Amino acid sequence: KVAKIVFVGKQEACDCTRARIDGSLAALESALSGAKTIPVERLQADANEIEVKQYNDMSPIMVLPAVYLLDGEGKLVKMLQGELTSEQIVAALGSS
Numbered sequence: 207k208v209a210k211i212v213f214v215g216k217q218e219a220c221d222c223t224r225a226r227i228d229g230s231l232a233a234l235e236s237a238l239s240g241a242k243t244i245p246v247e248r249l250q251a252d253a254n255e256i257e258v259k260q261y262n263d264m265s266p267i268m269v270l271p272a273v274y275l276l277d278g279e280g281k282l283v284k285m286l287q288g289e290l291t292s293e294q295i296v297a298a299l300g301s302s
Contacts, residue, residue: 208299209278210245211238214258215271217250227271230290234273237295244299275299 213234215227238244249258251270258267261274265285273286275298284298 207277208244208275208283210247210276210280212247212249212261212274212276213271214249214251214261214267214274217253219270223270226269226289230271230273230288233290233292234295236292237299 211234213231215231216223219227234246238246249261251258251267251272261267261272264274264282267287269288271287271290273290273295274282275284275286277283286294286298
């Protein structure tokens with residue numbers, strides 16, 4: 207069961223990456239709008255390198271954004287990355 211979400215974006219991003227991050231963040235917000243409150247921690251891969259490393263060690267980031275779904279003990283339930291839709295996020299939350 208997902209107890210926390212970590213959304214990893216990038217502070218200094220090119221236009222295509224920025225569009226992917228913003229679109230996926232909007233999809234995440236939409237997916238969570240009907241759900242009970244799950245805290246979302248936002249990190250930037252280029253500004254929060256130490257914090258991001260622990261998540262990258264759980265499951266390596268291939269493309270931003272990366273969304274880590276964690277259980278109550280901070281263990282990885284599922285990791286999503288790249289351009290995400292609210293449907294993908296809802297499905298991932300439901301399968302946990």
